[in-house]
Amino acid sequence: MSDVNAEISAVDHITNDQALLQIKDLHVWYELKRFGFGHAGYVRAVDNVRFVLEQGEAIACVGESGCGKSSLMKTILGLNIPTKGDVIFDNTSLSQTKGEDLRRYRSKIGYIQQDPFGALPPFMNVQSILEEPMIINGIKDKQERRRRIEKILEEVKLTPIEQVLPKFPHMLSGGQQQRVVIARAMIMEPKLLVADEPVSMLDASVRVEILRLLRKLQEEHHLAVLYITHDLSTVRYFSEYIFVMYAGQIVEFARMEDLLDNPKHPYTLALLEASSDPNADNALVQREIPKGEPPSLVNPPKGCRFHPRCPYMMEGICDVLEPPNIEVTPKHLVACWLYDEEKGHAI
Amino acid sequence: MKGILSGLRQLRQYPTAIIGLIVIVILMIVAIVTPIVLPYNQAVKMWRGGEAVWRYYPRNASPAWTNWFRSTDLAGTVIIDSAKGDVEPVIEPISADTREARFSFEFDFPYDTFPPEIILFSSAAYKDKQPFVELTWITPDGREIRAGEFSSGASTSVRFDQDTRLQRRLERETGIKGISVIKGLFDDPNKEGVQVLQGTYRLDATALLFEPESSLDLAFVSYGKVYGIAGTDHQRRDLTIALLWGTPIAMAFGLLAALLTTFTTMGIAAFGVWIGGWVDAVIQRITEVNSIIPLLPILIMVGTLYSRSVWLMLGLVILLSIFGLGIKNYRAIFLQVKESPYIDAARAYGASDMRIIFRYLIPRILPLVIPAIVILVPSYVFLEASLAVLGLGDPFVPTWGKLINDANTQGALFSGYYYWILQPAALLMIAGLAFAMVGFALDRVFNPRLREL
Numbered sequence: 001m002s003d004v005n006a007e008i009s010a011v012d013h014i015t016n017d018q019a020l021l022q023i024k025d026l027h028v029w030y031e032l033k034r035f036g037f038g039h040a041g042y043v044r045a046v047d048n049v050r051f052v053l054e055q056g057e058a059i060a061c062v063g064e065s066g067c068g069k070s071s072l073m074k075t076i077l078g079l080n081i082p083t084k085g086d087v088i089f090d091n092t093s094l095s096q097t098k099g100e101d102l103r104r105y106r107s108k109i110g111y112i113q114q115d116p117f118g119a120l121p122p123f124m125n126v127q128s129i130l131e132e133p134m135i136i137n138g139i140k141d142k143q144e145r146r147r148r149i150e151k152i153l154e155e156v157k158l159t160p161i162e163q164v165l166p167k168f169p170h171m172l173s174g175g176q177q178q179r180v181v182i183a184r185a186m187i188m189e190p191k192l193l194v195a196d197e198p199v200s201m202l203d204a205s206v207r208v209e210i211l212r213l214l215r216k217l218q219e220e221h222h223l224a225v226l227y228i229t230h231d232l233s234t235v236r237y238f239s240e241y242i243f244v245m246y247a248g249q250i251v252e253f254a255r256m257e258d259l260l261d262n263p264k265h266p267y268t269l270a271l272l273e274a275s276s277d278p279n280a281d282n283a284l285v286q287r288e289i290p291k292g293e294p295p296s297l298v299n300p301p302k303g304c305r306f307h308p309r310c311p312y313m314m315e316g317i318c319d320v321l322e323p324p325n326i327e328v329t330p331k332h333l334v335a336c337w338l339y340d341e342e343k344g345h346a347i
Numbered sequence: 348m349k350g351i352l353s354g355l356r357q358l359r360q361y362p363t364a365i366i367g368l369i370v371i372v373i374l375m376i377v378a379i380v381t382p383i384v385l386p387y388n389q390a391v392k393m394w395r396g397g398e399a400v401w402r403y404y405p406r407n408a409s410p411a412w413t414n415w416f417r418s419t420d421l422a423g424t425v426i427i428d429s430a431k432g433d434v435e436p437v438i439e440p441i442s443a444d445t446r447e448a449r450f451s452f453e454f455d456f457p458y459d460t461f462p463p464e465i466i467l468f469s470s471a472a473y474k475d476k477q478p479f480v481e482l483t484w485i486t487p488d489g490r491e492i493r494a495g496e497f498s499s500g501a502s503t504s505v506r507f508d509q510d511t512r513l514q515r516r517l518e519r520e521t522g523i524k525g526i527s528v529i530k531g532l533f534d535d536p537n538k539e540g541v542q543v544l545q546g547t548y549r550l551d552a553t554a555l556l557f558e559p560e561s562s563l564d565l566a567f568v569s570y571g572k573v574y575g576i577a578g579t580d581h582q583r584r585d586l587t588i589a590l591l592w593g594t595p596i597a598m599a600f601g602l603l604a605a606l607l608t609t610f611t612t613m614g615i616a617a618f619g620v621w622i623g624g625w626v627d628a629v630i631q632r633i634t635e636v637n638s639i640i641p642l643l644p645i646l647i648m649v650g651t652l653y654s655r656s657v658w659l660m661l662g663l664v665i666l667l668s669i670f671g672l673g674i675k676n677y678r679a680i681f682l683q684v685k686e687s688p689y690i691d692a693a694r695a696y697g698a699s700d701m702r703i704i705f706r707y708l709i710p711r712i713l714p715l716v717i718p719a720i721v722i723l724v725p726s727y728v729f730l731e732a733s734l735a736v737l738g739l740g741d742p743f744v745p746t747w748g749k750l751i752n753d754a755n756t757q758g759a760l761f762s763g764y765y766y767w768i769l770q771p772a773a774l775l776m777i778a779g780l781a782f783a784m785v786g787f788a789l790d791r792v793f794n795p796r797l798r799e800l
Contacts (some may be wrong), residue, residue, distance in 0.1 A: 106695055113688045118689060121707060122689075122711070136697050136702065263531065
């Protein structure tokens with residue numbers, strides 16, 4: 001890994017020792033095995049990612065399928081082990097946490113999944129679903145459990161409670177299922193919520209409601225939220241900061257409006273170009289999409305990982321050297337040679 | 348759990364399942380009631396007790412109900428035992444020490460064939476002087492025939508057909524040369540040849556007891572060619588005992604084996620899939636090796652060399668089936684379930700490995716397993732029967748398979764004792780069929796895809 005990145009550690013949204021969640025040079029590599037035991041290389045799902053998330057702040061992670069979003073998320077949740085680097089959440093270092101402590105670490109982060117029906121065990125009713133995290137985390141007092149369930153169901157607007165509790169997931173609508181998922185994520189009163197495309201499987205009609213609900217919960221509980229999506233049209237509702245991932249790396253990091261209105265990285269440009277904007281004028285517009293496929297994460301391209309698909313690729317630079325993070329405007333970082341003072345030329 | 352209950356409710360749509368359930372319920376009731384009414388020790392005693400226990404029963408008698416299908420009714424069995432209170436003697440004092448006891452054995456004989464044997468069992472308690480008994484046979488048409496006299500020992504049996512004086516008396520009475528005692532006693536004198544006179548017979552026994560303390564019990568047995576609900580075998584044993592006691596044994600064996608093997612294989616598969624890595628690999632290899640170890644030869648070996656206890660066999664079957672090929676099937680399903688988002692969610696809120704296995708993985712496939720268990724029950728019932736037929740049945744406990752084995756070694760089919768083989772075989776088939784019918788219906792309820800087929 002190039003260490004060019006070390007130079008820009010001054011930017012407080014890349015490193016901050018006091019922040020609630022700190023992702024430090026995180027690498028998540030999966031080992032490939034030949035015949036079940038021989039080593040055959042690594043899938044570099046997350047490669048040298050760093051950012052921090054403060055209490056009460058929301059950050060969005062955007063990228064296409066296979067860019068490493070899910071691996072990053074699962075590592076933050078403590079479901080994957082970092083290959084290199086570390087995740088520090090609430091002053092707990094994930095790489096040093098094992099066994100019982102790891103389970104406690106996991107229970108402090110709320111997890112909202114993409115497919116609400118799949119995320120709920122089909123053989124449990126809403127009451128058991130909501131009680132499970134509390135039973136597991138040692139809340140033995142039945143009244144306390146009951147109180148929390150009532151409170152959270154009130155908050156996610158799943159009422160009347162008595163009618164909801166005995167229902168099984170298949171008896172609920174998609175929106176209600178997602179509310180149960182959110183309630184379950186919130187029931188342990190976490191400081192961080194990881195939302196993995198929380199609305200992508202829902203009807204358009206309930207998406208906004210769910211997003212508003214998440215926003216409301218975030219503000220009321222002063223939650224940190226990591227919002228993961230491939231759909232740029234929903235991020236606006238949500239977060240202060242946004243970063244774009246490509247092939248396991250962060251290619252651009254900025255404030256929400258900054259990135260959406262003034263994108264720098266060619267990949268971000270392409271993503272925004274491809275995202276749907278509810279505007280009648282766009283109906284007949286033929287979109288430019290980057291040619292080719294996302295690269296293999298086993299043998300990522302040398303230099304900038306986007307260079308085989310990049311329309312502005314500079315021979316001899318982009319295909320040789322890994323790009324540094326360049327701060328184009330304050331708190332707007334982009335990993336692209338185009339913005340390098342010596343080598344680049346702006347688009 | 349709700350899903351399972353509603354699935355069971357759906358069973359009502361399948362008439363075969365209802366019939367199967369009714370049969371299973373009946374078998375279960377028999378399996379529960381039998382050990383209560385006839386405790387194990389008593390059953391073993393009645394089955395293994397020896398001649399003394401069985402001597403009142405006829406040898407190789409068909410079940411009584413077979414007479415419904417015959418044009419000439421075979422002789423039924425008559426047992427009248429004063430020790431059991433079937434008949435009360437009338438006692439009159441004759442002198443200071445001597446009493447006279449009159450027993451009157453009265454019975455209906457509506458059958459068309461002669462009984463093969465008649466015996467009067469006498470057991471007396473005395474100090475020096477044996478009680479003396481005089482017998483009189485009274486036919487339905489009122490003829491009185493002196494049927495001999497004897498002094499009763501502690502245990503005396505009077506075999507009527509060995510009494511040559513009585514035989515000669517009957518020759519005169521009937522006018523038929525060489526008539527056997529039994530035929531003579533039951534012959535109808537008004538008909539040509541030797542034919543049974545139907546009606547109420549009586550045997551009067553007048554006993555003289557010479558001591559004040561002495562007592563006498565008499566048991567009159569007219570052995571028949573049919574007996575009881577299930578008939579008897581070559582050792583005069585009542586097959587009802589074996590058929591009844593075979594039910595709890597078969598049910599216990601089948602259900603325990605099916606339940607325990609299914610749940611252990613399922614648990615091991617879930618454990619292997621969840622832990623993964625070398626644990627899974629070891630489980631897979633053990634399963635593969637175990638699946639080529641033949642079950643039956645091992646059971647035969649253990650049965651021949653060590654013990655044939657049905658419970659030992661059950662334990663062995665379970666032990667050898669724990670790493671059965673079922674693990675492969677369950678593993679395939681668990682590998683799929685393991686990837687469900689709700690499992691990820693459970694890990695994310697800190698569920699432990701054991702909790703995930705038992706609360707999240709296994710409940711997911713329970714609906715698939717229930718039909719499998721039900722369908723598996725008869726195969727273990729049959730396995731127990733097969734072992735018994737091969738001569739490896741439990742030496743003490745009477746089971747359905749043991750009956751078939753006995754019948755086989757005694758050449759039952761060759762001798763025409765069809766009831767001996769057909770009754771246990773029919774029970775085995777009915778039990779198997781009932782479980783299969785319920786199992787297949789459950790399979791349709793829980794695996795809706797099968798409904799279209």
